[in-house]
Amino acid sequence: MASLPVVNQPPHRCGALLDHLSRRVRTRAESVLTPMNLRPRHLLTLTVLRDHGSSTQQALAATLGIDSTNLVGLLNDLEADNLIERRRSPEDRRRHVVELTDVGAKKLAKAEFAMAAVEDEVLCALSVEQREQLYSLLQQATATTEAEACVAADDSVRTRVQACVADDDRPLQR
Amino acid sequence: MASLPVVNQPPHRCGALLDHLSRRVRTRAESVLTPMNLRPRHLLTLTVLRDHGSSTQQALAATLGIDSTNLVGLLNDLEADNLIERRRSPEDRRRHVVELTDVGAKKLAKAEFAMAAVEDEVLCALSVEQREQLYSLLQQATATTEAEACVAADDSVRTRVQACVADDDRPLQR
DNA sequence: TAGATCGTTTGTGTAGGGCAAACCATTTAT
DNA sequence: ATAAATGGTTTGCCCTACACAAACGATCTA
16 A cells, blocks of 8 residues: 555545534424424435335444444334334345335425425525535435445545644643 | 425435435544544534634524534633634623634644545545535535525525425324 | 623533343354 | 354433523623
8 A cells, every 4th residue: 555645635624514514404404394203313214215225224224324223213213103114034034124115205205395495594505506416416425335435445544544643632621 | 475486396305415424424523533632513613713714602603503502612622722712802892702723723724634534435436526516515505604594595484394294294202 | 870792600401322231033053 | 953143122321412591790782
């Protein structure tokens, strides 16, 4: 390995902005979703389920980036409302294959419709084309699995992280 | 008013994706930032401070979308590390004007450098140009203040939200 | 002089979510 | 066939992020 990976990148990074925007969306989303008995997590899960297709709970937990024990409760909520179904996998009967029901798909559509209102508010600085562009970028980015992501960037990451640590840092007490 | 606002929007909305991606970034960001004694919130705050310029605590709380009482502690952390300064406003001495110090700016730059590693991992599905595009979209979107956002979309929001609520919804017990 | 405002402190409550242990059903290895 | 490993579930614990409220000092405005 070695010989300088990507250095000429522009100084500004997306991370914080992503955080910022997502926070704005989430707060508003809550107030819009609660009346339809959903929460951001539920919406997220349904979306992933639709976009990535049915999957095992483990896999789902991985793509969602949440602990599998916590996923259980989340799925319970959704299943109680018939939005998803857990079906035992025929190949390995230990596995639950989680899948979106028709009701779930409809509810998701409705939720997204409601979300359009939120986005009008939060993304008002963007034109319709720009929003579409944003959507497809996000779509493309999230299409990668967690695992894939790790493999892709693994060691270029490690080298650079180290470069940033050794320095002036006194602890932030709180 | 009335006569149907924006209806022909594509069915897919960004909200969930934004949530998804931001979660991925945040988790990884934590591990990268902790060794430099920062947390996502701190980074976010520093970023906003740089991009939006110095501001009052109230204003800052508003753009960050967090309660002003919670902001206090956050700023304490940052000030303890000399990353920001609270300066009394000359016009109104009750006000604190929060501003990024040189140390803060440097730390921010360093943090962003470290974040590049994270983004390589999370955004590996995007080309460099696409990432840049994403950045500028996010930048543009977050440039709007909370207040502005509300004004812009206010009643188009209200009308459509109502349209989505009245329906089948049984409670999601949890 | 009285009230309102900005920041601060303290205290309370809640939700999100990681982590670990123990359990059942099932699959795989020996 | 028996032992070990695995997928999902349950329970319980703990920590962090936040929102919200109340009370205070300093300051500004009426």
